[in-house]
Amino acid sequence: MKIPYLLGALTFLAAASTHATIIFQSDGVKSGWNHELASDGGQVSQVSSPTYNSDSHAIKHYGPSGKALNVHAEVAEDPAGFTGDNYYYGWAFMLGSDWPSSLGKGSALCQMSGRGSCWNQLDFLQIKGTTFTDGTGYGDSCNPGSHTYTIATSIPSRNVWHRLEIHKKWATGNTGITHIWLDGTIKVQADNVATAFNGMGSVAWHVGLYAGYNSGETGTRTVWTDHARIATSYNEADPTQW
Numbered sequence: 001m002k003i004p005y006l007l008g009a010l011t012f013l014a015a016a017s018t019h020a021t022i023i024f025q026s027d028g029v030k031s032g033w034n035h036e037l038a039s040d041g042g043q044v045s046q047v048s049s050p051t052y053n054s055d056s057h058a059i060k061h062y063g064p065s066g067k068a069l070n071v072h073a074e075v076a077e078d079p080a081g082f083t084g085d086n087y088y089y090g091w092a093f094m095l096g097s098d099w100p101s102s103l104g105k106g107s108a109l110c111q112m113s114g115r116g117s118c119w120n121q122l123d124f125l126q127i128k129g130t131t132f133t134d135g136t137g138y139g140d141s142c143n144p145g146s147h148t149y150t151i152a153t154s155i156p157s158r159n160v161w162h163r164l165e166i167h168k169k170w171a172t173g174n175t176g177i178t179h180i181w182l183d184g185t186i187k188v189q190a191d192n193v194a195t196a197f198n199g200m201g202s203v204a205w206h207v208g209l210y211a212g213y214n215s216g217e218t219g220t221r222t223v224w225t226d227h228a229r230i231a232t233s234y235n236e237a238d239p240t241q242w
Contacts, residue, residue: 020233023087024077025242028057028226035076037206041066042073044208052092052161052226052239061208063107063221073209073223074111079202080230083170086177090165090229090237091207095158096222102129107221108213110164111206116141116197123166123178130155134180138172138194149188151180161226163239170196170203184238205230 026032030046038044041064051058061073081087093109106128114122120142124135132152137144156162162183169177176195180188209223227239235241 020231020236022236023230023232024080025229026059026075028052028055028059030059030075032228033075033077035078035204037072037074037076037208039072040070040212042071042209042211044073044075047224050094050161050224052094055226058224058226059208061223061225063209063211065220066218070213071209071211074206075208075225076204076206077230078204080112080205081168081170081203083172083196083200085203086169086232088165088167088229088231088234088237089205090163090227090231090234090239091225092161092163092227092239093207094161094224095156096224097158098220098222099127099155099158100219100221101155103127104129105212108210109207109223110166111204111210112166112168113204113206114141114197115201116199118142120144120197122195122197122203123168125151125164125166125180127155132156132182134178134188136178136195138176138196139198141197141200144197145194147190147193149178149180149190151182151187156182165234165237167234168195170200172196172198172200181234184240 043062063071108126110125112123139145165181167179178190231237
């Protein structure tokens with residue numbers, strides 16, 4: 001039997017529809033997440049400006065200049081799902097003026113990781129060059145199958161809040177779902193696909209900044225995040241609707 005999991009003082013909330021439920025939310029405060037990852041100079045801080053929709057708080061994720069390898073500046077919720085769950089993950093993000101025009105090695109804005117025999121990525125949303133993609137994994141967690149979906153062929157505008165929603169039905173067979181919306185427009189729609197690792201335990205959801213995971217590139221990168229939710233419907237996960 002699964003026990004509903006929430007963060008901080010948040011209680012299990014029923015949505016306006018009896019068919020939708022909020023599993024987790026953070027309105028831009030670090031204490032809402034149960035993990036913070038800051039390494040090799042990466043910084044995670046809570047700020048009062050800029051915020052999404054005039055909210056009181058947002059989270060700033062910063063990667064410093066001169067650091068090229070394994071810069072983490074993320075917050076994470078773990079667990080954020082299990083095989084068989086059918087969830088929507090939504091949040092708002094904004095790239096800073098220092099976001100480079102092209103990154104040959106890429107920087108991730110979101111990771112979803114799963115525990116199988118090995119700990120590996122299920123979804124890896126990154127900007128590489130000028131392309132915004134989601135690289136997915138499935139099957140054997142130590143030697144996963146993979147597929148890459150294109151979310152956008154240009155870098156999202158800097159200093160503008162954007163919205164991302166990811167719909168995942170976590171399944172090991174070809175019954176899973178991967179749907180991704182950017183600013184309310186669906187960009188990825190993959191049905192009847194494998195989305196989980198064999199024998200997978202929980203899923204972890206990371207948002208913020210992860211740079212230099214390959215050979216790395218120097219230079220500052222700043223991302224702000226706000227209005228993050230896990231829910232059982234698109235409307236409940238959409239940052240504009242709460």
